[in-house]
Amino acid sequence: MNPTPVVLAAISVYVVSASPPPVLRDAISSIRPADSGDVGLILQGVPGTSDAQNVSLSSAFHPATGILCRRRRSLPEGGSRFSQEDLEGDVADMFYDVVTQHLPGCHKMILYGTGRNSLAGRVARALGEAAFVWAMETFLASSAPPASVLRHPHHLAEGSYCLAVLMLADLQAVGAATRLTQRGDWFQGADKMVLAYTGHGLLLEDVSQDPILVHAFRVAPKISLGSTDPHRSTHLPQDFQGHTFSIVTMKYAPFSCYDKLPDGGVSLHDCVDTRMLNAMASLLNFTYTVREPEDGHWGYKLEDGNYTGVIGAVQRYEADFSLNVAFTGDRERVIDYTVGYFNDPLTFCTTKPRPLNQALALVKPFQPQVWLGFAVVLVLMGPLYFFSCRLEDQKGEGEENGGERGARTRLEEQASQSARWSVGNGPRMLVATWIIFSLVTLTSYVAMLTASFTLPTLSPTLNSLEELVESNFAWGIQDQGAADYQLLMTSKVPLYQQVFQGLDMCPSLDECLLRARDSRYAFITWRLYMEDRIAIRFTTAAGERQLHVAATDFFPSEIGWATNPGCPFRHVFNRQIRRLLEAGLISKWLKEIINDPKRREADSQASGPSSASPVDGPKSLGLNQLQGVFYILMLGCAAAALAFLLEMGIAASK
Known part of the structure; x- marks a missing residue:
């Protein structure tokens, strides 16, 4: 009878922070640099069991970010279980393989739960180097020290400061410790790699006890356990395997545009976020559904610390992520953001x-100093013309323009086209200068008056x-x-x-x-x-x-997508958004959508005629523009009436 192959343990490795050490990047092509604060799971184990068909093992982190290490051993003939020592030895060997091969330049910290003291000692001895060893309960109940515990990189590190956190505890404790490692104050600035061994097979109903874990499982593919290779590193699939994401958003043109559907969902229009989403869905092999938040809000903070609207749905894991939201410090405490792609x-x-x-439109074309100059010139032109004619008369030229004409007569000649003008060269030059001056002044006045009517x-x-x-x-x-x-x-x-x-x-x-x-x-x-x-x-x-x-x-404020706290695939989205930014596609799409005339036509059909006033032809002058003329007319009539009454009074007094 052939021995029955049994999965003894499986360990998943996930990069939790900014940039893994070069040795890890070079050794595992499926592990990508993740963003600070990303959280991943799970290192999972299946204790000795003779029923391989009942083993349910899933990757609890996003594909393309981790490596699954498996150890299998055949039960001895006639045996039904392995000894506890054999199990602990296999788990310790697995940790040793992963850490020494892929994380040699990282400091090591072991967190062990109740009943895992012996296993923690076995793992510590297998590592063969100094490691921090904490009881899980103590770690969860303690505050981070005021100063960093690790002040220098590992002696094998290539300039990076990283920490490998080895967790040996049940699923609930792993979830709590992972959250604390990700969002807490422990080992700030370090690249954190979380490895966890739960000690049993992970079923979805078990994972559902923790929102971060269940969210990670929801987007992870199932891993086949068909190989009997005792040591094997399996590169996970490089996409989402057709997973359907739940997205929540609100209208925010030109980024998110949609129509509501009868079933409560929405149908996206051609906008920037739609193009981004479709490009990433095609590349990463996922689908999505989109809906509005029930309360119709983007999300603000309530007194109990929870958020409404879009932010609240993402915070409570009711949706996987949102489309465009504005970055704020308060929101960042309860959700994670992708990289921003626009500042608004x-x-x-x-x-x-x-x-x-x-009312003063007739006098506004010229400044008061100019009008004063016109008045001075008008007053002086009569006497100048008079004296020029006198000089001509003294030379015997034009006796009829003799000196008996006074300044009043000369002014009348300037204002009357039927008057006989002087034939002398001096007066003619003066009159010609006056005509040119009047023509330039009149042309300037008309031009400025037209401009003031056109651009008031x-x-x-x-x-x-x-x-x-x-x-x-x-x-x-x-x-x-x-x-x-x-x-x-x-x-x-x-x-x-x-x-x-x-x-x-x-x-x-x-x-x-x-x-x-x-x-x-x-x-x-x-x-x-x-x-x-x-x-x-x-x-x-x-x-x-x-x-x-x-x-x-x-x-x-910067605009980006909001993801669940501890989102295990955020860095994958970040990488794709950066590529779109570097290629100039987001800027290109934004310009195309803003300048698309079809959007105006579609809006007119959906909402009726535009609220903007129609385009008119040349506008006629109205009373608002010409009211000054009527004011002058009324002033002139009033002055004439006053002069008439004055003359009547003088005549009556005689």
Whole structure:
């Protein structure tokens, strides 16, 4: 009778922080550099059992990030179990193989649970070098020391500072210790490699006791145990094996755009995040479903420390990850972010500046000093013409232009086309100069008057928060529990506190923009999000905006995807996002989508005609532009009436 092959133990190795040592990168092609804070599992074991068919073993970390080491041994003939010493020896040998082959330049720390004292000693002896040995309960209950325990890299390290954490405990303790290793203060700055031996086969119902572990199992492929090779390193699949991710998001054009479906899901449109998601899904072999959060919020912090909306769904493992969200320090305490791929600051928009009253439009083409110069020239031209004619008369040229004509007569000649002008060269030169001066002045006046009618002087605009809070404008944000609300609510800056206290919420993006356009209301939101909607819905075909966007920004924020705390595949997404950034694809897609005329057409079909005013032809002059002429006419009529009454009074007195 042939001996029955039995899996004695299996160990999974996962890179937990910034960059593994070169020896690990060179030795295991399936292990990739992970980002600081990524957490992985599991080193798992199957104690001696004669029923290989009942063994259920899965990788609890994302494929392409780990290595599965397996040891198998055949039961002796007639035997049904191995001795405890044999089991501990096999586990110790497995740890030794993995650590010495792939992590020789890392410090070693052994965490052992209840009843694993003997196994911890066996592993420590097998390593053959100094190692930190902690009881798991003590480690979980202790605080990190104020100074780093490890001050120098391992003597075999090539300049890196790494730590191999060997866990010998049950599944619950492994989950707690892994979380503490990842997000706690222990060994900050080290590249942490977590190896864990649970001592039994890992079934999904067992893993479900810990949210981080169950999430890792949910995206991991099943590993076949068909080989009988006593020592084997199996490279895991390099993709997600068709796994379906659950994604949560909100509308945020031009990054995430969609239509709601009757079943509660959403159908994505062509936007930046959609293109990113499809490119990564094709490369990494996964599918996805997308939905909105039930409360319709992006997510802000509640008093109990939990979050609403998109952030809350990711925090509670109700979704695998989200599309674009703004990075904030408060959110980073409960979720993990991918690398950012766009910076979008907060700003605000207000009503378009209005033309000022044009009652003085007729005098605005020239400054007061110019008008004063015109008056002086007009007054002096009569006497100059008079004296030039007198000089000509004294030379005997043109007796009829004799000296009996006074300055009043010369002024009348300048104003009358039927008057007989002097035939002398001097007066002619003076008149010619006057005509040229008048022609240039008139041309300049007409040009400036036309320009002032075409581009009238506008009312002052608001371009900073300081100006906004000092104005008589109301202000507010869109009521969707987003990062702008969280940032203003938690800020200690007096200006931002004043802005938060005066917030007047509005329900939707279009309603907020309409209110800002038609009233004294400032709408505060993210710049690109606002400008994209203004370009589609509040801009004429001639490119004229219907709102004024402030020139200054505040609260600059990076945009990226949110993943579960301790997400085991975050670094895989990070690597792909970096590739898209380095290739310039995200910038290219953003420009294409923003400038796509089909989006405006589709919006018009879905929402009706644009809210922007239609393009008109040349505008006729109205009373607003020509009111100054009527004021002059009324002043002239009033002066004439006053002169008439004065003459009547003088005549009556005689």
